[in-house]
Amino acid sequence: MKAHATLRDTIIYFSDYEHCKDFMVSLRWPDGKVKCPHCGSEKVCYLAKSRVWKCYADHPKPRFTLKTGTIFEDSPIALEKWLPATWLVMNCKNGISSWELSRDLGVTQKTAWFMLHRIRLAMQDDLSGGMLGGEVEIDETFIGGKARNMHESKKRQLKRKIKEAGTAGGLYGGHGKAIVLGMLERGGRVRATVVPDRTKSTMQPVVRGNVGRGSDIFADEHVYNWKMPNEYYHNVINHLETYVDGNVHTNGIENFWSLLKRGLGGTYVSVEPFHLFRYVGEQAFRFNNRDMEDIDRFVYGMRHVVGRRLTYAELTGKAGETHG
Numbered sequence: 001m002k003a004h005a006t007l008r009d010t011i012i013y014f015s016d017y018e019h020c021k022d023f024m025v026s027l028r029w030p031d032g033k034v035k036c037p038h039c040g041s042e043k044v045c046y047l048a049k050s051r052v053w054k055c056y057a058d059h060p061k062p063r064f065t066l067k068t069g070t071i072f073e074d075s076p077i078a079l080e081k082w083l084p085a086t087w088l089v090m091n092c093k094n095g096i097s098s099w100e101l102s103r104d105l106g107v108t109q110k111t112a113w114f115m116l117h118r119i120r121l122a123m124q125d126d127l128s129g130g131m132l133g134g135e136v137e138i139d140e141t142f143i144g145g146k147a148r149n150m151h152e153s154k155k156r157q158l159k160r161k162i163k164e165a166g167t168a169g170g171l172y173g174g175h176g177k178a179i180v181l182g183m184l185e186r187g188g189r190v191r192a193t194v195v196p197d198r199t200k201s202t203m204q205p206v207v208r209g210n211v212g213r214g215s216d217i218f219a220d221e222h223v224y225n226w227k228m229p230n231e232y233y234h235n236v237i238n239h240l241e242t243y244v245d246g247n248v249h250t251n252g253i254e255n256f257w258s259l260l261k262r263g264l265g266g267t268y269v270s271v272e273p274f275h276l277f278r279y280v281g282e283q284a285f286r287f288n289n290r291d292m293e294d295i296d297r298f299v300y301g302m303r304h305v306v307g308r309r310l311t312y313a314e315l316t317g318k319a320g321e322t323h324g
Contacts, residue, residue: 005295010087017051020079024066027302037069070305071118081105082115089119090301091294095263095282117315120278122304123285125191131212132185137253138207138219140198143264143276144177178273180260180280183210184253189288192256194277200226207232220250256287 005013013019029035035042036055043056055062067073072082085105088096098113105112181203182192191210195202203226211217217232220239227234235248243249260283264271271279289297 004293007084007087007091007294010298011084014080014083017078017080020083021051021066023083024079027299028066028070028306037064069307069309071122071308071310072305073309074311075115075118077105077107077111077115081107085112085115086119086122086302086305087294087298089116089282090123090286090298093259093286095267095279097267097269114312114315117275117278118310120282121308121310122301124278124281124304125284125288126304129189132183132189132191132210133212133215134188135186135216135218135247136211137184137186137250138182138211138217138223139250139253139257140179140181140195140222141257141261142177143180143261143271178276180276181206182253182256183207184256186252190253190256190284192260192280192284194273194280198222198225204228218248218250256283259283259287 014023025032025034033042034044034046034053036044036053036057038061039055039057039059041055041057044053045056046053052063052065055064066079067075072079075082085101088101088104096116098109098116101107101116102109102112107115179195179198180192181195182190184190193206195206207217207226207228208231211232213231215232216235217223217227218235218237219227220237223234223236237243237245237248237250244251260280263283264279268279285301286297289300292300
């Protein structure tokens with residue numbers, strides 16, 4: 001594929017299985033020597049008719065495919081559809097809904113929903129970039145529907161949950177919404193994670209695990225709930241008074257929140273709280289690789305499909321609903 005490949009180029013290129021095969025082989029085995037993903041043996045032969053390799057080592061799983069050991073494993077969907085779908089998810093700024101993907105690929109909405117979550121698994125941050133440092137903006141945001149748009153029965157249910165949780169923490173921090181904590185290294189990467197509340201015991205370990213000691217932290221007035229003056233230099237902006245005071249602001253992380261909510265509200269519409277971290281990771285991936293060309297972002301993301309797997313049973317362990 002050419003350096004400035006487009007979606008059209010991708011669809012045409014990967015419509016040929018041999019191109020899919022060459023791409024996956026170069027991705028998984030850069031030296032060109034195909035190895036068994038089960039035992040690592042190079043004593044394998046390719047069975048072209050069935051599109052599988054056979055390993056001659058002595059173990060119970062001698063046959064494997066290009067999908068074995070990846071997010072695509074055991075999927076009946078051909079790579080000719082998987083690879084353009086992966087391109088779409090990794091490069092569409094606001095994401096792509098399962099209904100839209102199902103129409104584009106000619107699969108059911110349920111299948112497209114499962115495909116999207118598998119691709120999101122490859123987009124999850126593996127934290128290989130080390131700790132954030134320098135100037136780091138930290139902020140929290142609430143994700144959930146607006147009460148004014150809810151049915152009366154939903155409003156009553158929400159009020160009951162808030163009352164049971166309390167306002168000092170608990171489920172969704174007592175606000176009836178999911179809480180996402182974001183940390184943005186100015187000029188660099190963002191990390192975001194779903195947290196159960198905004199208490200000190202919850203916030204401090206997350207910040208310590210992602211931000212290097214001695215960094216300059218920029219946050220709003222809510223930082224007083226968890227600030228650590230002995231470990232970080234805190235710069236606080238009070239949003240009740242102003243949004244920018246010289247170099248003190250949280251506009252960078254607020255920009256990420258706007259992108260995240262645009263995707264959630266405009267594209268996915270309804271996201272279950274127990275799947276929210278997957279959507280947050282998806283947006284963080286695109287944000288952190290925003291300076292790449294589409295083809296480079298796609299190849300970078302594809303390098304993370306190996307060694308990761310998500311089954312339907314794992315995905316729907318808590319609920320069988322398929323939103324987004």
